[in-house]
Amino acid sequence: MRTPQMHLTMQLVGGTGIEPGAWRRPGVAADGYVNVDAAVRAAKAAERGKFDAVFFADTPAVVDDLSTRSPSWAPLEPVVVLTALARETERIGLVATSSTTFNHAYNVARQFRALDLVSGGRIGWNAVTTGRPQAALNYGAEVPSRGERYAIAEEFIASVMALWGSWPEGALLLDTENGRFADAERIQPVMVRGRHMFSRGPLGLPPSPQGQPVVFQAGGGGNGLALAGLYANGVYNSPFDIPSGAAHWQAVRRAAQAYGRDPDHMTVFNGIVTSVGSTEGEALQRRRELDELGDLESRVQYLGVQIGVPLDMGDLDKPVHKDLLRDAYAHPGDPRAPLALRLAKEGWTVRDVIAHGIIQYHPVAVGAPEQIADMLQHWFESGVGGGFTITPDAADGVEDFVDHVVPILQKRGLFRTEYEGTTLRDHLGIPYQNGLPAAHPA
Numbered sequence: 001m002r003t004p005q006m007h008l009t010m011q012l013v014g015g016t017g018i019e020p021g022a023w024r025r026p027g028v029a030a031d032g033y034v035n036v037d038a039a040v041r042a043a044k045a046a047e048r049g050k051f052d053a054v055f056f057a058d059t060p061a062v063v064d065d066l067s068t069r070s071p072s073w074a075p076l077e078p079v080v081v082l083t084a085l086a087r088e089t090e091r092i093g094l095v096a097t098s099s100t101t102f103n104h105a106y107n108v109a110r111q112f113r114a115l116d117l118v119s120g121g122r123i124g125w126n127a128v129t130t131g132r133p134q135a136a137l138n139y140g141a142e143v144p145s146r147g148e149r150y151a152i153a154e155e156f157i158a159s160v161m162a163l164w165g166s167w168p169e170g171a172l173l174l175d176t177e178n179g180r181f182a183d184a185e186r187i188q189p190v191m192v193r194g195r196h197m198f199s200r201g202p203l204g205l206p207p208s209p210q211g212q213p214v215v216f217q218a219g220g221g222g223n224g225l226a227l228a229g230l231y232a233n234g235v236y237n238s239p240f241d242i243p244s245g246a247a248h249w250q251a252v253r254r255a256a257q258a259y260g261r262d263p264d265h266m267t268v269f270n271g272i273v274t275s276v277g278s279t280e281g282e283a284l285q286r287r288r289e290l291d292e293l294g295d296l297e298s299r300v301q302y303l304g305v306q307i308g309v310p311l312d313m314g315d316l317d318k319p320v321h322k323d324l325l326r327d328a329y330a331h332p333g334d335p336r337a338p339l340a341l342r343l344a345k346e347g348w349t350v351r352d353v354i355a356h357g358i359i360q361y362h363p364v365a366v367g368a369p370e371q372i373a374d375m376l377q378h379w380f381e382s383g384v385g386g387g388f389t390i391t392p393d394a395a396d397g398v399e400d401f402v403d404h405v406v407p408i409l410q411k412r413g414l415f416r417t418e419y420e421g422t423t424l425r426d427h428l429g430i431p432y433q434n435g436l437p438a439a440h441p442a
């Protein structure tokens with residue numbers, strides 16, 4: 001039997017990287033967030049590394065302090081970016097985020113099906129409920145309650161899938177001899193109608209080679225799990241440790257089962273930020289430079305909160321004083337705090353504790369390629385759900401991962417050396433689907 005292999009999606013946050021100072025790093029295009037060439041370069045590199053997909057998060061609003069950094073969670077409009085990438089790549093999957101709260105199901109069904117056709121069946125849709133008030137204001141709306149957002153999302157995704165299914169496989173005839181373009185009798189209105197959604201259909205576009213785009217789901221607690229169980233094949237997660245990642249993976253499997261779907265058709269992608277150097281020292285130096293270009297001062301203060309010790313920039317190049325460490329504790333509200341405290345107790349300077357990446361949205365893998373591969377292997381073999389979202393610290397980290405970490409994973413039999421299929425469903429090992437899941441109650 002073949003060693004189980006991991007699945008990888010690449011996320012180049014904001015076109016420049018996830019670290020706030022990434023846009024200032026020499027060698028990174030400062031305008032990466034509006035420069036589609038940055039996305040093309042990253043996608044081509046990820047394809048060279050045989051990644052399952054590239055992934056674009058999105059929030060339709062300005063939520064960052066633009067005086068010091070490029071927008072993180074709102075890249076160039078994702079559907080536009082994916083259209084460009086579909087033309088510039090051949091095999092890699094392309095996943096974009098689109099909101100179920102501030103959109104119409106027909107638009108999403110049409111755009112993502114069109115993308116799926118343009119790309120030859122390589123598209124995924126990360127369906128999110130968008131809880132940000134700044135986004136709501138852009139649509140002249142308020143943020144609905146959490147329960148309401150997820151009730152809307154449930155109907156929304158069902159509507160999109162029903163619209164996708166309204167053009168069945170084989171109904172496009174293209175019979176030039178007999179003048180039969182399509183079997184119009186099979187392409188009928190679906191009349192999706194719920195409390196929040198109405199759409200008559202049919203959708204005027206046939207299925208792609210994979211049927212319909214793969215649905216991804218991200219966050220949202222119990223509500224999110226139900227949504228994943230009903231519709232998704234990919235789930236984005238951001239655990240800070242293996243036990244919580246493994247627990248989520250089991251919960252995702254149970255959710256799929258509860259809705260009559262195959263848990264083996266689910267993949268959870270756990271976010272990992274990567275900082276690769278040729279040695280651990282070089283990787284730490286890379287992070288020191290990025291911290292310096294970014295929000296080092298606020299990180300120093302935040303480290304103080306994490307370990308219950310007052311710190312300021314004057315403490316930067318000293319280990320935390322042993323008198324202070326006696327009373328230090330890991331802040332119970334931050335799952336990253338125990339690592340921060342451990343590093344401080346090991347005697348690293350404040351700058352170097354921070355350089356280990358203890359203040360990030362995801363766990364940070366910092367080190368030589370072998371060390372990064374070891375961490376991914378350890379998490380993978382500990383049952384966190386099969387996949388990782390590789391989120392490089394800065395844009396030049398995309399190629400570092402592809403050229404130096406991927407070959408190690410491949411040598412260990414943990415990652416593919418070639419694409420076996422042509423669609424995103426092929427890469428994820430899930431079957432063709434066009435329309436609602438067979439077990440759906442609708």
Ligand SMILES: Cc1cc2nc3c(=O)[nH]c(=O)nc-3n(C[C@H](O)[C@H](O)[C@H](O)COP(=O)(O)O)c2cc1C
Pocket residue numbers: 056057058059073097128129130131146218219220221223236237238271
């Ligand atoms: C890894 C990951 C990626 C996410 N990406 C996005 C995104 O791009 N856009 C978005 O609006 N929400 C995204 N979310 C979902 C929100 O973070 C989610 O709404 C959040 O977990 C709050 O839950 P709630 O919707 O129940 O309030 C993501 C979640 C996770 C875990």
